[in-house]
Amino acid sequence: MDTKDLAERxxxxxxxxxARAITLVESGxxxxxxxxxxxxxxxxxxxxxxxxxxxxxxxxxxxxxxIEAFGMMLTGQGLKVAVLAVDPSSARSGGSILGDxxxxxxxxxxxxxxxxxSPAQSHLGGVARRTREAIDLCEAAGFDVxxxxxxxxxQSETVVAEMSDLFLLLLAPAGGDELQxxxxxIMEIADMILVNKADGDLKATAQRTCADYAGALRLxxxxxxxxxxxxxxxxxxxxxxxxxxxxxxxxxxxxDWRRESGHFAARREGQARYWFESEVRQGLxxxxxxxxxxxxxxxxxxxxxxxxxxAAEAAQEMLEHHLD
Amino acid sequence: MDTKDLAERxxxxxxxxxARAITLVESGxxxxxxxxxxxxxxxxxxxxxxxxxxxxxxxxxxxxxxIEAFGMMLTGQGLKVAVLAVDPSSARSGGSILGDxxxxxxxxxxxxxxxxxSPAQSHLGGVARRTREAIDLCEAAGFDVxxxxxxxxxQSETVVAEMSDLFLLLLAPAGGDELQxxxxxIMEIADMILVNKADGDLKATAQRTCADYAGALRLxxxxxxxxxxxxxxxxxxxxxxxxxxxxxxxxxxxxDWRRESGHFAARREGQARYWFESEVRQGLxxxxxxxxxxxxxxxxxxxxxxxxxxAAEAAQEMLEHHLD
Numbered sequence: 148m149d150t151k152d153l154a155e156r157x158x159x160x161x162x163x164x165x166a167r168a169i170t171l172v173e174s175g176x177x178x179x180x181x182x183x184x185x186x187x188x189x190x191x192x193x194x195x196x197x198x199x200x201x202x203x204x205x206x207x208x209x210x211x212x213x214i215e216a217f218g219m220m221l222t223g224q225g226l227k228v229a230v231l232a233v234d235p236s237s238a239r240s241g242g243s244i245l246g247d248x249x250x251x252x253x254x255x256x257x258x259x260x261x262x263x264x265s266p267a268q269s270h271l272g273g274v275a276r277r278t279r280e281a282i283d284l285c286e287a288a289g290f291d292v293x294x295x296x297x298x299x300x301x302q303s304e305t306v307v308a309e310m311s312d313l314f315l316l317l318l319a320p321a322g323g324d325e326l327q328x329x330x331x332x333i334m335e336i337a338d339m340i341l342v343n344k345a346d347g348d349l350k351a352t353a354q355r356t357c358a359d360y361a362g363a364l365r366l367x368x369x370x371x372x373x374x375x376x377x378x379x380x381x382x383x384x385x386x387x388x389x390x391x392x393x394x395x396x397x398x399x400x401x402x403d404w405r406r407e408s409g410h411f412a413a414r415r416e417g418q419a420r421y422w423f424e425s426e427v428r429q430g431l432x433x434x435x436x437x438x439x440x441x442x443x444x445x446x447x448x449x450x451x452x453x454x455x456x457x458a459a460e461a462a463q464e465m466l467e468h469h470l471d
Numbered sequence: 472m473d474t475k476d477l478a479e480r481x482x483x484x485x486x487x488x489x490a491r492a493i494t495l496v497e498s499g500x501x502x503x504x505x506x507x508x509x510x511x512x513x514x515x516x517x518x519x520x521x522x523x524x525x526x527x528x529x530x531x532x533x534x535x536x537x538i539e540a541f542g543m544m545l546t547g548q549g550l551k552v553a554v555l556a557v558d559p560s561s562a563r564s565g566g567s568i569l570g571d572x573x574x575x576x577x578x579x580x581x582x583x584x585x586x587x588x589s590p591a592q593s594h595l596g597g598v599a600r601r602t603r604e605a606i607d608l609c610e611a612a613g614f615d616v617x618x619x620x621x622x623x624x625x626q627s628e629t630v631v632a633e634m635s636d637l638f639l640l641l642l643a644p645a646g647g648d649e650l651q652x653x654x655x656x657i658m659e660i661a662d663m664i665l666v667n668k669a670d671g672d673l674k675a676t677a678q679r680t681c682a683d684y685a686g687a688l689r690l691x692x693x694x695x696x697x698x699x700x701x702x703x704x705x706x707x708x709x710x711x712x713x714x715x716x717x718x719x720x721x722x723x724x725x726x727d728w729r730r731e732s733g734h735f736a737a738r739r740e741g742q743a744r745y746w747f748e749s750e751v752r753q754g755l756x757x758x759x760x761x762x763x764x765x766x767x768x769x770x771x772x773x774x775x776x777x778x779x780x781x782a783a784e785a786a787q788e789m790l791e792h793h794l795d
Contacts, residue, residue, distance in 0.1 A: 416776040423775040426786035451747040452740040462750035
């Protein structure tokens with residue numbers, strides 16, 4: 148593959164080239180990895196700085212309806228929007244989020260929108276790497292906004308927040324004062340909370356839920372990366388397409404403030420460092436995944452389980468003699 | 472150091488030799504690690520199979536009073552008892568649990584008891600390895616029961632359960648039906664629950680709490696490694712030394728059943744495999760901790776943060792050129 152040619156076509160905004168490049172970074176094959184690194188090196192420093200918006204919400208909060216309505220509003224303003232997904236369950240289901248493009252039928256037909264389902268991967272770490280690289284590719288292809296969607300399960304919110312400039316939590320209206328079991332750790336990384344379904348019978352409940360969360364956010368934290376009045380909780384209605392413009396204005400205001408104060412660049416730098424370090428660790432541990440290493444691990448584990456070899460000795464033997 | 476001689480002295484039950492050997496396995500120095508592996512190899516297959524009892528309880532449940540009373544009862548029966556600790560906070564505090572031997576004044580004076588504070592370590596993984604090796608040393612020195620204590624914080628219960636034959640949860644009497652915020656995951660790994668402080672004014676509350684937990688255990692699970700009637704919840708009083716004999720009899724009954732059914736050996740085999748595999752991973756990642764590797768990591772992270780190098784490229788560079 149001519150990665151230089153592919154890079155040029157991506158920089159020209161060719162969608163098929165972008166799709167092909169994402170397929171390349173999703174591949175686990177060693178030769179594909181080498182090509183992916185080459186391609187990313189060609190692209191580095193070109194393209195534009197998109198606003199990377201992470202979005203988490205449990206099933207049923209109307210995530211795809213929101214992304215479609217929000218994406219349509221952005222493309223309506225002439226902005227180019229890419230939608231990626233980090234799906235912790237994709238190993239089992241073969242890609243459950245965004246797998247069905249009909250979920251965002253209008254947006255997927257938009258010239259200025261690009262929707263990519265989550266890669267089916269065996270573990271969240273692998274999905275994270277591929278998504279980070281896909282974000283870089285989307286920026287090279289000239290997208291203005293990259294939305295990274297995830298369902299709020301396990302560690303996936305943290306993974307997505309680690310690759311976003313802004314991390315949004317999408318919630319449903321809830322009765323009572325229980326905060327929908329949103330974990331404190333998630334409240335701490337949310338840059339903005341959007342309470343969806345503020346329409347029809349649920350409108351009042353949505354507003355009350357929103358006020359509850361706004362209060363909780365004020366109580367919970369004061370972070371240097373939040374200007375006066377942030378973090379905010381807002382209501383939106385994806386089905387009525389209400390509140391989306393306001394939400395977008397708040398996101399831009401927050402991003403602008405962070406750009407000027409240096410927090411935006413600092414966050415990206417921290418993320419890049421973290422990404423590099425986890426790439427190194429993953430690359431090192433990958434040495435245990437070769438055919439030869441796996442066979443030796445299995446044999447030695449057998450010896451250890453049978454009590455014929457100590458764990459520390461066996462580990463030493465493994466590291467000294469059975470790695471390529 | 473003559474590790475063969477040290478091994479013989481440990482097998483003879485010399486306490487000073489045991490203490491010295493534990494200091495050796497706690498050391499992070501490469502030459503000490505090599506000696507520790509040698510020593511453990513000499514000892515393998517000798518010594519006796521102790522009953523390894525993990526014990527977790529949050530501060531205030533009376534953990535040290537319980538261990539002292541329970542340990543005294545065991546030594547009173549002619550059994551040799553070792554007490555080790557896994558302290559997730561020891562990195563900061565320099566060893567907060569068991570650090571003060573006066574907490575178990577009577578037991579520490581017993582000829583057949585051996586108490587060892589948690590090593591001060593930078594991370595839980597390191598503490599886990601050293602404690603596992605200390606258990607092996609205690610078995611070689613002829614101890615019948617090895618108690619491994621931890622405060623219930625973060626991952627430390629799981630770490631201790633992974634090195635125990637029986638994992639006990641020590642709880643305080645609690646008002647109401649709230650289950651003291653015990654996480655479901657912990658309930659699932661507990662082999663027995665002991666509600667302490669079943670004395671004086673708290674006796675009735677302790678019995679009610681015990682009944683609540685017994686009910687919760689029945690609802691929560693059915694595991695093949697639990698015989699009819701297990702997992703059990705019992706009340707004890709460490710200060711009145713009540714219920715300790717009964718608890719010990721239940722522990723033995725459970726251990727005996729598991730020995731006969733094969734679950735005891737299977738658990739130890741699984742733990743040994745897991746230990747070996749984590750030793751390999753830790754050993755591999757230790758290659759990033761040399762002076763040279765750390766310097767290269769720092770330089771490359773700087774390049775990545777500044778956008779002059781991509782994360783994947785930089786990781787490749789690190790793995791190919793900067794590891795010993």
